[in-house]
Amino acid sequence: MRRLPRGFYRRDSRELAPLLLGKVLIVGRRRARIVEVEAYAGTEDPGSHAYRGQTKRNAVMFGPPGHLYVYFTYGMHWCANVVSSVEGVGQAVLLRGAAPIAGLEEMRAARPAARRDRDLCSGPARLCQALGIGPSEDGADLVRPAPGGPWLADDGTPPPLEPAVSTRIGLTRGAEHPWRWYIAGDPNVSR
DNA sequence: ACCGGGATGTTCT
């Protein structure tokens, strides 16, 4: 289990996103393999929180790469992004789906509504709930993680040679760009 | 299986 170095994140979000497929997100004893991601391309991307420039909410997106941008939406859900590119450019990759690997008892306790294990992390807000990611993880450094804090690992599993591609989910503006990547056929991909 | 609606509060117009 090798921690991903800062340089790994220092690329365009549309290049980084498919490279995150197969990587392992770790929070405490809970581990899940990323199977679905979306790229958000910064101030030129109408679908991105960064489109209208830096605000208090999206400030982490404009910071250095390799940090977690966590935001609140629909009055009740938290979603997590990996900040990419370089400082000053508001790019990030949304984590939309993951396959539970370890700490499943903790995940089930955190997600009582999940009827099957494939429902634990199959969605951006589900994934955060299962792993215990919330406002206190906004800005967390994945390269030099706090004890028990979130980090990303490479366990030798290569990203898929030809990941499935589609348009992004849930957007009205910027919905035409094919910036969603996922592992075809994986049951942990969101519906 | 699929579909429709409600929850809930921050952010922006």
Add this chain to the structure above:
DNA sequence: GAACATCCCGGTG
């Protein structure tokens, strides 16, 4: 006021 990078539940087939 409206929109929102969503999820859950209860209806019907």
